[in-house]
Amino acid sequence: MTTKLFGEPVRRREDARLITGRGRYLDDLGRGALAAAFVRSPHAHARILDVDVSAALDVEGLVAIYTWEDLPGALAEPLPLLIPHPALTHGRTAHPLAREIVRHVGEPVVMVVARDRYLAEDACALIRVDYEILKPVVGIEEAVRGVHLVHEDVPGNVGAHLVQEVPGHGGVTAREAVEAAPHRLEFRLDVERSACTPLEGKGVYARWDADDGSLRVYSSTQTSTSVRMAIAAKLGLPLPKVEVIAPDVGGGFGVKIVHPWPEEILVPWAARLLNREVKWAEDRREHFVSSSHERGQVQHVRVGFDDDGRVLGLEVEILHDHGAYTPYGIIVPIITSTQLLGPYKVGAYRVEFSSIYTNTVQVTPYRGAGRPQGVFCMERTMDKIAAYLGRDRTEVRAANFIQPDEFPYDQGLTFQDGRPLIYDSGDYPEALRMLKELIGWDSFAQEKARAAAEGRRIGIGVGCYVEGTGVGPYEGGHVHVTSDGRVHVSTGLTSQGQGHETVFAQIAATELGVPIEKVSVVTGDTRRFGYAVGTFASRAAVMSGNAIALACRKVREKALRIAAEALEADPRDLEITDGTVHVAGVPSASIPLATVAVLSNPLRYAFDEEAKRATQFAGPASDDRPPVAEGEEPGLEGRDYYSPVRSTFAAGMHAAIVETDPDTAEIRILRYAVVHDCGKLINPMIVEGQIHGGVAQGVGGALYEKMVYDEHGQLLNASFMDFLMPYATEVPRIETAHLETPSPLNPLGIKGAGEAGVIPVSAVIASAVEDAEGIAIDRMPISPSDLHHLRLER
Amino acid sequence: MNETRHRVTLTVNGVVREAEVPGRRLLSDCLRHDLGLTGTHVGCEHGVCGACTVLLDGEPVRSCLTLAVTADGHEITTVEGLARGDGEPSPVQRAFTECHALQCGFCTPGFLCTVTAFLRDNPAPSEEEALEAVAGNLCRCTGYQNILKAVHRAAEIQSEEGGA
Numbered sequence: 001m002t003t004k005l006f007g008e009p010v011r012r013r014e015d016a017r018l019i020t021g022r023g024r025y026l027d028d029l030g031r032g033a034l035a036a037a038f039v040r041s042p043h044a045h046a047r048i049l050d051v052d053v054s055a056a057l058d059v060e061g062l063v064a065i066y067t068w069e070d071l072p073g074a075l076a077e078p079l080p081l082l083i084p085h086p087a088l089t090h091g092r093t094a095h096p097l098a099r100e101i102v103r104h105v106g107e108p109v110v111m112v113v114a115r116d117r118y119l120a121e122d123a124c125a126l127i128r129v130d131y132e133i134l135k136p137v138v139g140i141e142e143a144v145r146g147v148h149l150v151h152e153d154v155p156g157n158v159g160a161h162l163v164q165e166v167p168g169h170g171g172v173t174a175r176e177a178v179e180a181a182p183h184r185l186e187f188r189l190d191v192e193r194s195a196c197t198p199l200e201g202k203g204v205y206a207r208w209d210a211d212d213g214s215l216r217v218y219s220s221t222q223t224s225t226s227v228r229m230a231i232a233a234k235l236g237l238p239l240p241k242v243e244v245i246a247p248d249v250g251g252g253f254g255v256k257i258v259h260p261w262p263e264e265i266l267v268p269w270a271a272r273l274l275n276r277e278v279k280w281a282e283d284r285r286e287h288f289v290s291s292s293h294e295r296g297q298v299q300h301v302r303v304g305f306d307d308d309g310r311v312l313g314l315e316v317e318i319l320h321d322h323g324a325y326t327p328y329g330i331i332v333p334i335i336t337s338t339q340l341l342g343p344y345k346v347g348a349y350r351v352e353f354s355s356i357y358t359n360t361v362q363v364t365p366y367r368g369a370g371r372p373q374g375v376f377c378m379e380r381t382m383d384k385i386a387a388y389l390g391r392d393r394t395e396v397r398a399a400n401f402i403q404p405d406e407f408p409y410d411q412g413l414t415f416q417d418g419r420p421l422i423y424d425s426g427d428y429p430e431a432l433r434m435l436k437e438l439i440g441w442d443s444f445a446q447e448k449a450r451a452a453a454e455g456r457r458i459g460i461g462v463g464c465y466v467e468g469t470g471v472g473p474y475e476g477g478h479v480h481v482t483s484d485g486r487v488h489v490s491t492g493l494t495s496q497g498q499g500h501e502t503v504f505a506q507i508a509a510t511e512l513g514v515p516i517e518k519v520s521v522v523t524g525d526t527r528r529f530g531y532a533v534g535t536f537a538s539r540a541a542v543m544s545g546n547a548i549a550l551a552c553r554k555v556r557e558k559a560l561r562i563a564a565e566a567l568e569a570d571p572r573d574l575e576i577t578d579g580t581v582h583v584a585g586v587p588s589a590s591i592p593l594a595t596v597a598v599l600s601n602p603l604r605y606a607f608d609e610e611a612k613r614a615t616q617f618a619g620p621a622s623d624d625r626p627p628v629a630e631g632e633e634p635g636l637e638g639r640d641y642y643s644p645v646r647s648t649f650a651a652g653m654h655a656a657i658v659e660t661d662p663d664t665a666e667i668r669i670l671r672y673a674v675v676h677d678c679g680k681l682i683n684p685m686i687v688e689g690q691i692h693g694g695v696a697q698g699v700g701g702a703l704y705e706k707m708v709y710d711e712h713g714q715l716l717n718a719s720f721m722d723f724l725m726p727y728a729t730e731v732p733r734i735e736t737a738h739l740e741t742p743s744p745l746n747p748l749g750i751k752g753a754g755e756a757g758v759i760p761v762s763a764v765i766a767s768a769v770e771d772a773e774g775i776a777i778d779r780m781p782i783s784p785s786d787l788h789h790l791r792l793e794r
Numbered sequence: 795m796n797e798t799r800h801r802v803t804l805t806v807n808g809v810v811r812e813a814e815v816p817g818r819r820l821l822s823d824c825l826r827h828d829l830g831l832t833g834t835h836v837g838c839e840h841g842v843c844g845a846c847t848v849l850l851d852g853e854p855v856r857s858c859l860t861l862a863v864t865a866d867g868h869e870i871t872t873v874e875g876l877a878r879g880d881g882e883p884s885p886v887q888r889a890f891t892e893c894h895a896l897q898c899g900f901c902t903p904g905f906l907c908t909v910t911a912f913l914r915d916n917p918a919p920s921e922e923e924a925l926e927a928v929a930g931n932l933c934r935c936t937g938y939q940n941i942l943k944a945v946h947r948a949a950e951i952q953s954e955e956g957g958a
Contacts, residue, residue, distance in 0.1 A: 015891040018899030019883060021833020021873035025900060028832035060796055116827075118818065199837040199845055199934050200900045250835070250900030251934050284838040497898025497935050689894050692937030720842035720932065728938035729929045757937075 006510040006748075009685035012502045013516075023248040026203030026220040026281060033205060033277035034063055036267055037120035039110035039127050040290060041102035044136035044359040044713020045150070048100055048129060051110060056126040061115030064274060065123065066266075068097040074234045075269060079260065083329030087162035090154040091326045092357070096262040102131070103150055103324035104361050105713055106289025108262055113270050113278055136359040136713035140298050140319050143356045150324060150357035159322055160330045160355040164337060166412035168313065168348030177313025177348040181304025185384055190779035191373045191762065193296035193321070193707040194700070196366045197725060198496070200250020201282030202291060204263050206271035214241045217268050220249050222257040223534030224524045225492050230260035231268050246524030252496035253367040253697070255291050257536040258327055288718035293707055294332060294366035296321035297373045301381055304347075309385045309396035311346045316377060318353035323362040330355050331416055332363060332370040335468075338413045338421050340374030342466050343428040343651055344400040349413075359713045367697060368758040369537065371467060376780065379463045379763035383770065393462055393767065394432060394441060401428040416537075417471045419646040425741045426466070426651050431675045434737050435462070439655040439673040447657075457662055458670065459772025462655045463760030468647035469678070469752025470542025470743075476531055477548035479508060479555045481636040483601075483610045485579055485594030487512060487519045489551075491544040492532020494524030498754060499686040500540055504548050506682055507748070511552035512559075513576030514593060531641075538650065538752025541682060546642035546746045554638030559596045562636075566591055566599060593636075600636040602627035648743040650751035652676040654695070654760045656732075658768040665787040667703060667769060669732040677739040679751035687753045688736055694757015696731045701758070702765035703781050704730070802866040806831065807875025815862045821855075822846045824862035825872060833873035833903050837932070844931030847904035848872045854911045873903035876910055885955065886910050889948035890941075897935030904931050909945055918949055 017023050053065045068076065079093045098109045110127055114120035135148040137157060142148075146156035168177045178184055205218040215237060221227050221244070228244035231237070249256065263280050271278040282291070297320050304313040320333040330353075337351040386396040402409045404427045411421040436442060444460045451458045480488040489508045495501065501521045509516040522528045523544075524535075533543070556576065563581040564571040567589055575584050582590030594610045604611060628634055657671040674691055681687055704724035708716045717723045742749030766777040775790050797816040804811050806829060813828040820839075825831045825848070834857055837845035841859040848857045849871040876884045886909050889895070896902040905928060912919070912927040919927065924945040933941060 011891060012894065014899065015896060016883075018896055018902055019873075019887040019890055019906060020877055021831070021903055023833075023899050025832075025835065027826070027836070031827060031830060117823075118816070197934060198898070198900075199843060199932065200835070200898070249898065250837075251898040253934070284840065497896075497900075499897070685894050689897060689936060689940060692939050693897060693935045694937075696937035697934070719840055720838045721840060725932055725934070727929050727932060728925055728942060731938050733939055734937065 004510060005506040005516055007681055008506070008683065010502055010506055010516065010683055012499050013505065014499060014501050025200055025248045025250050026205060026218055029218055029247060030205040030277055030279045033279040034113050034115060034274070035117040035120045036270065036278055036280035037112050037117060037124050038108040039112070039124045039129060040286070041098065041105055041107045041109055043102060043131055043133055044105050044138065045134040046102050046131035047134060048098060048102065048109065049132055050130040052128040055128070056123040059114065059119055059123040059126065061119040062123050063115065064113040064270065065127070066097065066111045066270070067109070068095055068099040071096060073236060075265060079262065079327055080230065081329065082327055083331055085160065085329050088160040088326060088330050090159045091329065092151050092154065092159065093327045094325050096266050104359055105715060106286070106361060108290065111266055111270070113274065138358055138360065138709050138711055138713045140296070140321050140356055143358045144319060150359055154357060157357045158354050159326055159357055162330070163350070163352045164413050165350040166348060172348055174313045174315045174348040174350035178302050178304035178315055181312040182306050183388060184302065184304050185388060186302045187384065187778065189299045189301065189377055189380055191295050191297050191376055192781060193293050194366065194705040195293040195707065196253035196255040198251025198253055198255065201284065201287040202256060202261060202263065203281040204267040205279040206268035207277050208272040208275055210275050215268055215272060217242070217244045218247055219244060219264055220256060221246050221259060222252045222494050222496060222536055223259055224494055224526050225530060225532040226534060227259045227264050228526045231265055234260065234265045235269055235272065244526050246494040249494065249496040252535070254294070254365040254369060254536060256496065257534055258292060258364050284720065285718050288723065289361060289715055292364040293323065293361050294363050295373060295701065296363065297336065299373065299377045301377060303381050303385065305385050307389065308399045309389055309391055310399050311344065313348045314346045316340065316351045318351065320353055320355045321358055321363060322355045323358060323360045325362040327362060328364040332365055335370035335416050336374040338415050339371045339466065339468065340378050341411055342375060342378050343402055343426070343464050344378065345402050360709055365536065367694065368755045371465060371759045372701060372762055375463060375465045375760045376763045376766070379760065380766060380778065383767050394436060397464055398429060398432060404429065415468055415647060417647055422646060423466060423649040424743050424745050426649060426677060427739060427741050428651065431651065431653050431677060431739050434739060435653045435655050435673060435675040438675065438735055438737055439657065439671065441655065456659060457772045458657060458659045459768045459770065460655065460657050461764045461767025461771060462653065463763035463767060464653045465759045466649050466651045467538065467756060467759060469538035469650045470644060470648045471537045471539055472644050473533065474641050474643035475533060475543035475547045476529060476639060476641040477544060477551040478529055478639045479548065479551045479637065481555060481559070481593060481597045483594055483598045483608060485518060485592060485597070487514055489519060489548055490522040490528035491548060492524070492529040493540055493544050494535045496535060498540060498690065499683065503541060503682045503686060504544065507545050507549050508552050511549050512556055514579040518579060538754040542648060542746060542750055542752050543642055545682065545750060546748050547640055549748055550640035550642055551638045554640055555636060558600070558638065559593060559636060562596050562599050563591050597636040601634045603634070642746065644745050648679065648745050648751045650678045650753065650756060652756050654764045656764045656768045658765065658772055660769060660772045660787065665784040665791065667782065667784065667787065669699065671735070672732045673735045675737045675739060676756055677741055678753040678756065679743045680740055680749040681738060682750060684738065690753050691736055691757040692734050694755060695734050695761060696726055698758040698761020699731055700726045701781060702762040706781055800863050802862055804865055805869045807871055813862065817861065817863055819862045820858055821860040821862045821865050822857035825857060831872050831874055835900050835903055837901065842932070843901065844908065845901045845904040847907045847931065849907055849911055852911065854908050871907070873906055876906055884910065885951035886913065886948040889944040889951055893940045893944040893947050895936060895940040895944035901931060901933045905933070905941060909948060913949055913952060917952055919945065
């Protein structure tokens with residue numbers, strides 16, 4: 001029996017342990033380890049005058065208390081700025097524990113280690129920190145006034161400023177194109193702050209082995225290899241003496257890609273110093289006030305267009321709220337400013353952004369990473385053009401689409417990976433046709449009229465996006481076939497529930513011709529694979545998937561070579577099916593892959609039945625060459641890396657029908673449709689799951705989620721009681737259709753799918769609410785109270 | 795500062811377990827850290843997300859809002875106890891796998907406990923009833939669609955198997 005597993009909705013192998021409580025999440029490990037807890041700043045901006053720990057010293061079970069002054073060497077320095085950029089002229093990062101000044105509520109000031117978390121928190125409560133309160137800077141408007149500064153040495157609170165400009169035909173600038181266009185519009189759009197909010201917070205657990213001077217760290221991270229490098233550097237340990245493992249991770253969505261988080265170096269440091277196991281598991285309030293947020297941007301748009309709605313010139317000015325620090329550089333506004341163009345050809349484009357410091361939690365990528373803001377901007381622009389011209393919204397979009405025969409299409413900008421923004425493939429007109437059919441776009445007017453006759457308000461909305469996925473620079477894969485015929489696959493990037501164990505096993509099983517049950521997959525364990533980038537930016541399937549396929553091909557080639565010798569056949573005549581190598585068309589001339597694995601190793605202790613059987617295939621010993629020939633290695637293993645020239649571009653289009661209550665202004669999503677193109681599908685069930693989850697997060701961003709800071713920089717809704725995330729009752733059924741335009745950039749023809757669902761949702765819901773209400777929707781999220789006030793202003 | 799400790803006896807997944815806990819110890823922490831049953835997860839510690847849901851005398855409760863001492867003498871079922879005696883996953887567990895109703899799996903134990911109790915009391919729920927049943931648990935990954943599908947699929951499996 002041979003099964004082609006690539007492309008099949010194979011059930012997840014992760015589930016067996018996760019549904020029985022046998023998952024191993026961070027806080028499930030290290031029973032009996034000491035617990036760390038943190039005293040965090042209650043002020044948004046303050047100078048630390050004194051830390052008095054005397055009252056805490058009597059707490060039963062207290063082990064240690066540390067402040068910044070206790071930190072040695074590199075640990076006392078600011079945390080790394082991970083992605084520097086020339087435009088980031090004033091990059092600033094925090095110290096692991098605050099030194100002198102705190103710049104947001106929740107910034108860690110003191111670390112306590114005690115016998116358990118309860119006792120550690122008791123000690124935290126007794127530590128007195130005296131502060132001199134400084135004037136906090138909250139909100140983009142306040143920050144750009146620059147009267148008060150977040151960092152004394154950053155004038156105007158401007159951390160970065162970047163302009164990118166693509167001239168139109170004949171070299172006209174965007175400004176000239178807008179001025180010269182037959183029609184012009186100018187408006188402001190706002191997107192609020194939200195956050196990843198995985199159900200499992202962050203966590204770190206460290207074990208120091210004093211005998212051999214090695215450190216093992218488990219972290220709920222999206223990048224174990226980089227956390228490893230950071231720990232080795234900060235603690236001054238040789239890299240081979242540090243291992244980092246990402247166990248089962250309870251969701252990431254971006255927040256767990258930041259590295260190192262202060263706790264990821266402080267906890268291992270304490271474990272080594274105390275020679276005891278130490279663990280920290282973040283609680284929910286800590287997560288709200290000390291882990292990253294995203295999405296807060298103000299965008300000013302000027303657009304010029306012709307009678308058909310074709311954009312001739314577009315100027316966008318973005319103010320990006322970066323929070324207190326820039327550990328992840330300016331990747332979010334860079335993505336917004338480049339991915340804003342979506343599936344469209346814009347005549348001439350100028351984008352300018354300023355990244356602004358405020359005394360709030362730092363901002364780093366959250367699923368979609370700047371794209372929801374950019375798509376909100378472009379799609380609102382398309383709707384406004386359509387409204388101005390009195391044309392159908394989908395017609396205006398179609399008039400601007402890049403056509404299928406225009407790929408590869410160069411947008412003329414520099415993308416997040418520093419490479420040219422060149423779309424590899426796509427078919428936008430077809431995607432739009434499919435979407436309109438799926439949602440019933442053309443017959444909606446009648447539906448709307450019928451609803452109106454019943455006193456109901458309904459509206460339809462649409463949103464399109466293109467997403468650069470599978471960013472480099474590389475991922476690797478290692479494949480090892482053991483003498484029992486099992487295939488052991490490892491890759492360095494991590495998993496947070498995306499089903500990597502399953503899809504990577506599908507790829508390996510397909511490439512090697514073995515049953516999937518024979519394949520095991522390890523991710524995110526630096527003991528198994530030391531070089532990797534991480535799981536973010538919809539890159540895992542593209543990067544590690546292709547690397548594993550390439551590694552499998554190496555193994556396959558070696559297996560066929562060894563089998564050919566044993567079977568006295570030409571390797572080109574051999575194929576592998578169901579774990580057996582055989583001569584094509586001659587099933588009797590065959591040899592199990594397990595036996596090939598035995599043959600690959602000249603050391604023939606007959607530990608198992610396979611080895612005993614294998615000797616019959618051993619060729620005549622040659623006296624004039626070594627048992628392992630030059631350039632060969634014992635064993636049936638392969639390792640390879642995939643490193644793309646540039647990102648691959650997935651795309652999609654969503655549509656929704658909403659109903660707004662004429663009295664309460666509640667917004668209900670009646671239908672939600674998605675057409676999605678992520679190239680070749682490895683596992684359609686898993687891709688759909690990714691889309692569902694993304695749309696749900698998008699619905700949260702469109703209607704509910706918003707970090708509310710007061711003027712003192714206090715986060716007013718730092719709990720699940722007050723920060724509203726959608727439950728099952730708020731998420732509509734999602735209707736999906738797939739389009740496959742394979743990527744020409746990678747051997748498997750795949751594009752990423754992880755973030756797709758979330759990207760256009762705010763734009764789609766805004767479009768639909770606008771259609772239902774006839775009121776311009778220029779800021780998201782929109783609550784019933786927001787809509788009520790918009791109605792009053794009408 | 796030494797806390798008074800209390801001896802509690804809990805019947806967890808059919809096994810009598812004992813622990814000595816301070817009065818303030820949460821049931822979730824007692825199960826996870828004192829008894830080593832880490833399948834029950836803690837997502838918010840304020841009773842909103844439902845990840846810590848266990849069955850107390852058969853009824854779903856938030857173990858992060860329950861003190862271990864108040865559970866003294868009671869019966870508790872956690873996700874580790876949902877499978878049948880022979881180790882076969884329960885219909886609800888099987889349905890979650892069949893319908894791809896989990897991704898990171900962190901919230902899953904809470905959903906499984908909630909749905910198990912729900913289907914015991916209402917073996918053939920309507921769409922509306924199934925939605926209501928899971929509407930108290932947060933999931934950040936799946937978008938719930940497949941969880942709802944799994945509730946109905948579990949009901950189907952149970953009825954095929956004679957309401958087992």
